[in-house]
Amino acid sequence: MTLRLSDAEVSKFWNDRHIRETDLKSGGHVSYDEATNSMFYLRRLSMLMDRIGLQNNPVAPLYLLDAGCGKGYFSRELAKFGHQVDGIDRSEAAITLCQELGGGPRYQQSGLAEWRTPWLYDAVLTVDVLFHIMDDAEWERATRNLASLVRLGGKLIIGDWGQDNDHVFGSYQICRGRDTYLPLMDACGMRFDGWEPYRFRRSPIGFYTFTRIG
Amino acid sequence: MLIRELLPLFEDVTTIVEVSENGKTLQEQLRAPEEATYRPYAPGEKMDAGTVVVAFVGPNPKAHTDTSAVAPALQELPVGGRALLLLGWPVPDLPYQRVLDELITAGCQVLQVIPLDHAVGDRAHCAVLAARVDRLAPLRSHLSDEPVVLDGAAPDLRALLRLTGEKVFSELLERPLRRKLAETADRVAEQDKRIRQLEKEVTTRDATIAQAESRLTRARNDVAKLQASTTFRVGATVVQGARRPGKAIVSVPVGLVRIWRKRGATGGPADQQS
Numbered sequence: 001m002t003l004r005l006s007d008a009e010v011s012k013f014w015n016d017r018h019i020r021e022t023d024l025k026s027g028g029h030v031s032y033d034e035a036t037n038s039m040f041y042l043r044r045l046s047m048l049m050d051r052i053g054l055q056n057n058p059v060a061p062l063y064l065l066d067a068g069c070g071k072g073y074f075s076r077e078l079a080k081f082g083h084q085v086d087g088i089d090r091s092e093a094a095i096t097l098c099q100e101l102g103g104g105p106r107y108q109q110s111g112l113a114e115w116r117t118p119w120l121y122d123a124v125l126t127v128d129v130l131f132h133i134m135d136d137a138e139w140e141r142a143t144r145n146l147a148s149l150v151r152l153g154g155k156l157i158i159g160d161w162g163q164d165n166d167h168v169f170g171s172y173q174i175c176r177g178r179d180t181y182l183p184l185m186d187a188c189g190m191r192f193d194g195w196e197p198y199r200f201r202r203s204p205i206g207f208y209t210f211t212r213i214g
Numbered sequence: 215m216l217i218r219e220l221l222p223l224f225e226d227v228t229t230i231v232e233v234s235e236n237g238k239t240l241q242e243q244l245r246a247p248e249e250a251t252y253r254p255y256a257p258g259e260k261m262d263a264g265t266v267v268v269a270f271v272g273p274n275p276k277a278h279t280d281t282s283a284v285a286p287a288l289q290e291l292p293v294g295g296r297a298l299l300l301l302g303w304p305v306p307d308l309p310y311q312r313v314l315d316e317l318i319t320a321g322c323q324v325l326q327v328i329p330l331d332h333a334v335g336d337r338a339h340c341a342v343l344a345a346r347v348d349r350l351a352p353l354r355s356h357l358s359d360e361p362v363v364l365d366g367a368a369p370d371l372r373a374l375l376r377l378t379g380e381k382v383f384s385e386l387l388e389r390p391l392r393r394k395l396a397e398t399a400d401r402v403a404e405q406d407k408r409i410r411q412l413e414k415e416v417t418t419r420d421a422t423i424a425q426a427e428s429r430l431t432r433a434r435n436d437v438a439k440l441q442a443s444t445t446f447r448v449g450a451t452v453v454q455g456a457r458r459p460g461k462a463i464v465s466v467p468v469g470l471v472r473i474w475r476k477r478g479a480t481g482g483p484a485d486q487q488s
Binding site for chain 2 (some may be wrong): 032052053054055057059060062082116118119120122151153154155189211213214
């Protein structure tokens, strides 16, 4: 049986990794070099654009949440498109760097299950973050909370694998599959729009897209 | 979104009816499909479910159509007929209630309101997609840029509960926000006023400083001319001699000879006067 890191250990692991690793590698794929990670980020960004839509308007910007933003790559890029972006991450080191880099988004240090806002988001995205929550109850709290932040007609975009079952990779990654996501999201009033793989260097991960319909 | 991207959101369009003075102000901007008939609105002329009523509604009578002028066309739309209204008000100041009143009176459901690109001055700032319905049409996401669907399943109870719930809570949150915005606007107006006052004061001070600098320059010129004059230099040489009488017997004649040799070198009126 593989030893799972506790929630606190995972948080420490990521904070240390954000301090230790380069900008893209720290939140991207640790096996890839910076250039490959750059492609990997762009690939996922373009997939996010497909899901969020290609419309923007400076007068009426979309309100987006990048949950588990790491060093803020997606937050900054989405803000460049004119969207109003909140970025949250549990890592103090990552949020400090994000705030130094600026670029438009507002950043807060927060876990995914704890984030509260009076305004609902047009889209909430969490890119390759949920499978690093090792505790199932914490994962469910986080996923439910993120779903609750999506307004009617808005979208929840989750990076995870598209198999039916769940699977543990090493000590700090549990991929949850359709059998776990779909019933939970249905109970949250979210319609399953589909899952699309990243199609990047054999990555088994892709984006789940849900739309709030009730 | 661009204006020309709006009509493609409606499928199976056979006729486009424009409500305006000449009935074809929008034809080019909308890039109306060639297969559809484009005509001005004429009261009583039959419309079918393939009809889209278009109008550019707004506050400027020279550029826009009045909301009340669109109402008869909306009311004549049959079920399934659609409306595309361009609005000429800036989104933050949009008095949407007038438009909404007419749409609801005509039995039209607002499907989506889309902010438009290049919205300045009298141009269209946003567009309303609406349809004449006899039951609630499927809710359309504000993020959607897919063609409008009217004949899908009506929203279920859960969707309606969410809709009304979001409305109730967002209205509650709007109240303090509205107050905060009003207070902020007042503060900004006050600060703008103060800035204008300060700018005026700075301008006055700049003028005073410029005058003082001009006087100072003139005074410095006068001093320079005085110091360069022969009278001053002779006087200075004599005074220096008086201070050191022991050396005066040599220094005063030498100084005077130097002044005499350099006569005319400094020029200027002071020299000429002395």
